[in-house]
Amino acid sequence: MKTSSAFLTGGTASGSGKTTLTIGIMAALKARGLSVQPFKCGPDFIDPSLHRMVTGKISSNLDLRMCGREFCRDTFNFRFNGNDVAVVEGVMGLFDGGIASSAALAKELELPVILIVDASSAAESVAAIVKGFESFSPDVEIAGVIFNRVGSPRHRELIEKSMAGICKAQILGFFPRDIRFEIPDRHLGLHMGEEKPLNEVQLKQLVLAVEKHIDLDQLLQISRRTQAAEQEMFVANASIAKNVRLAVARDEAFCFYYEDNLKMLEAEGAELVFFSPLSDTALPADCKGIYFGGGYPELHAERLSENQAMRQAVNDFARSGGIIYGECGGFMYLCDRIETTGQQSHTMCGIFPFAVQMKTRLSRLGYRKPCLVADCFLGRRGQHLHGHEFHYSEIVGSTVGTPTLYQIDADIVEGYTFKNVIGGYLHLHFARNRELSKSFISELTGSQIITKTT
Structure with a gap:
């Protein structure tokens, strides 16, 4: 020792x-x-x-x-x-x-x-x-x-x-x-x-x-x-096919990830392929899904909007049934537009038909324990997830007609969906429900959507 x-x-x-x-x-x-x-x-x-x-x-x-x-x-x-x-x-x-x-x-x-x-x-x-x-x-x-x-x-x-x-x-x-x-x-x-x-x-x-x-x-x-005896963590799951390519947005706009979440996804068979929605013009080749973490899309909204090729690639992927998970800043990017505190409006991917608007004061903060109300690639109905919420933006416009997956409180729902896209303000940590990362990669393994070659 x-x-x-x-x-x-x-x-x-x-x-x-x-x-x-x-x-x-x-x-x-x-x-x-x-x-x-x-x-x-x-x-x-x-x-x-x-x-x-x-x-x-x-x-x-x-x-x-x-x-x-x-x-x-x-x-x-x-x-x-x-x-x-x-x-x-x-x-x-x-x-x-x-x-x-x-x-x-x-x-x-x-x-x-x-x-x-x-x-x-x-x-x-x-x-x-x-x-x-x-x-x-x-x-x-x-x-x-x-x-x-x-x-x-x-x-x-x-x-x-x-x-x-x-x-x-x-x-x-x-x-x-x-x-x-x-x-x-x-x-x-x-x-x-x-x-x-x-x-x-x-x-x-x-x-x-x-x-x-x-x-x-x-x-x-x-x-x-x-020190304690040597401890094994993030052991690869031998029962799941390896090298399932998962595109992960990572740049100045998307930089909030729990590193252990990424390790858990890799342990379930994911090959993480990092890309930049700010700089790249196409999604990585042969990816079965996309993960948009949080960050600062509001600080880079103009550049994200100007990269029309990437926004179109993400939109096409979503509408063809591709699996996309976006949280907080990633969710904002998947919405119709971002409105800054300076009253400027910047077009985003348009997967969710509403805008998000930046505020000068904190909008929501705290731990969340949502319950899934339907089966999805994150898990099965009735399972609880664990995460945290911290953001300065709010949804503007009606969300009526957009299905949700998370029941947080009696009158609070979240986790907006479109086809195989899930987005919301919650940052989930996979540690207390390891079925989440298993389910995510298992769904990717069976996905028939493949991105075009860059």
Whole structure:
């Protein structure tokens, strides 16, 4: 059994600087030559891309509510195995979210918590905050604390004196205020890792700052643990034909995918073929289905609209009976048009006969557990799916006449359908219902629709 280090970084609240410090710690540990395996608590798509930016490794979402306890434990052990350090970034404040909270995940995985405290507007009072977090749930081990946005040596001195003899957590560092390390954001959150929100110079500066202001040696020491026995995940299903080509839209407009969903599809026999609705003019050859994930189609609506050849190819594929699954941003692309907050209207694929309109405020947010009301390529009637919804757009115009597959609440339906197309705002995670990925690929195997050669 290999002895390594593993911990969860938690904040006292959103905006504490958790993400910046987490990726800084990951980058600094990697710069030391350690193999760092990242994870993200919760349904977030953006933070895992930042983790991958600095570690080069896939960051799995560990969400007890959406993915279930078994999947979270098994995925953590599977990806951690063989690495030197596992870093799980928490979500919101440490105890926010009930069963889906960072604290609940830390308990489930038996991880010590490194608490990040924004000290910018307080001094001695931060000791009361740390003490409160320590006593709120004694079975959550707050092993260390990092004070962020510390303004001066005097500020640090006041915090140290107030902590002495009061709090059990070890002080691991005092990180200064520094706008050079702030990651730009927009309506759905921080910029994606693929967009390089921190350039190479900034990342090097961040690593140097972490090494200077955070005691990484002590952090690694207090989070030592023995890895679990080797765990198998995403084992290929030998009973299903292999190399069923599934086109997956992936570019600046479509970039929100749970990486483990893609792994589950591959395990069921899918050969994933990535393409760009922004740049390509035809679908990949010989594909039996298309998967449109979420992202930022509203930011690229003009380019998506101008690529008439791709929109026509998708429309033709749908009308010929091709299997298409689109969620959130992908669903928006399948609609008739996108209307921006600037009152501009951009034509999309027109598979669903209504528009979506961007709003300046969040439209819907939260976990969803839809029940299928009819058989489809995602499963059978009566099965429950699990996912999350987070978007700034709304459907405009009537949806009457467009069938739906998801019953969410007594008066809320979703999962719009047209022939073999399913689209909606929900981001589904396949972990708690593995029949979903099996059913999806099984339907593709029997599909007679084949795309034209590019």
